[in-house]
Amino acid sequence: MELKEAKDKFIHTWGTLATQWGINRTMAQIHSLLLLSPKSMNADEIMADLQISRGNVNMNLRDLMDWGLIYKQLLPGERKEYFIAEKDIWKVAKQIAKERRRREIGPLIDAMADLKEGIKPDTAEKEEFLKIVNDISTVTVFADTTLTSLLKADENWLISNFIKVFNR
Amino acid sequence: MELKEAKDKFIHTWGTLATQWGINRTMAQIHSLLLLSPKSMNADEIMADLQISRGNVNMNLRDLMDWGLIYKQLLPGERKEYFIAEKDIWKVAKQIAKERRRREIGPLIDAMADLKEGIKPDTAEKEEFLKIVNDISTVTVFADTTLTSLLKADENWLISNFIKVFNR
DNA sequence: TTGAATTTTCAAAATATTTTGAAAAAAATA
DNA sequence: TATTTTTTTCAAAATATTTTGAAAATTCAA
Missing domain, CATH: 1.10.10.10 (Winged helix-like DNA-binding domain superfamily/Winged helix DNA-binding domain)
Incomplete structure (x- = not known):
């Protein structure tokens, strides 16, 4: 080739x-x-x-x-x-992750927050609905927080840390 | 509402x-x-x-x-x-992550491996090209490994671990 | 088996996205 | 300022994706 x-x-x-x-x-x-x-x-x-x-x-x-x-x-x-x-692939990866976080996770968090505010749990059905909305909210906020903190970390720390995670 | x-x-x-x-x-x-x-x-x-x-x-x-x-x-x-x-949102999130890993990261790893095999670094230009391919390969394999190990982890460990990361 | 109910397939239609290219706007030069 | 070069915009055309719906295949009960 x-x-x-x-x-x-x-x-x-x-x-x-x-x-x-x-x-x-x-x-x-x-x-x-x-x-x-x-x-x-x-x-x-x-x-x-x-x-x-x-x-x-x-x-x-x-x-x-x-x-x-x-x-x-x-x-x-x-x-x-x-x-x-940008030729530094770590920076490239970070940028991509950052942008995708902004586009994919952000709007979901906002939408779930709106729904949580708009509905009051005054019936069993509504409670059930809110349960799901809350669950999604939790997972999403968690993913967002995790990604954000990872993106703040520097490359070397990131690698060494995850070698540990991986070897667990 | x-x-x-x-x-x-x-x-x-x-x-x-x-x-x-x-x-x-x-x-x-x-x-x-x-x-x-x-x-x-x-x-x-x-x-x-x-x-x-x-x-x-x-x-x-x-x-x-x-x-x-x-x-x-x-x-x-x-x-x-x-x-x-599936109503367990943690499972849902895991499934989505797993599937996206398979679709998005897998093919990239394969493609980079092919290119690495096909080109021999016998000129400066080719060396430069291979440098980029190798960098992408490294980052991609790293992301894959990280995601895989995260997906294997259980929810509670995951949360407690990332609270630590976040508080760093 | 047969026939009715249900699911699957897939070519054509509808819809959505991407691309073009020429005109308008902006920037640089004289 | 006027002219030329370069960039930007955006409606229309091209392309790609999704959706439909009817026919074919499958499943099930009798």
């Missing part, structure tokens, strides 16, 4: 897998392209490389910046904007 | 959020309907309640069983199949 082939495979795999977990294909492809690129790239280069439209590139570069996975780089003497990916 | 209204809100919220994380809306709605239902339900009841087609109900009940979130219940004297949701 040659390098070009391997890179293409990497980009393709990343793109395909991403769709399975709610990230769109193009965003994942641009991300992997930049991850593998030794130098920063501009919109035209990305368009040419992945054969996609300017609007699509622009949109997804924006999303990737929102996710904190790439940075804009202004090169002196260059009009165009260049983009470079 | 009355009970019916709250239940509808719950089902609707669950369904909407689910789409944000790769689970389809109907599957999430059927799941929450069964989660809130004190008794098991058959396909016709679910169809009537959510106003969806038989095929759709059948398909998603099957998926929910694959996820381990609902069980088939054969009632004596009844021809129809009845379905009941």
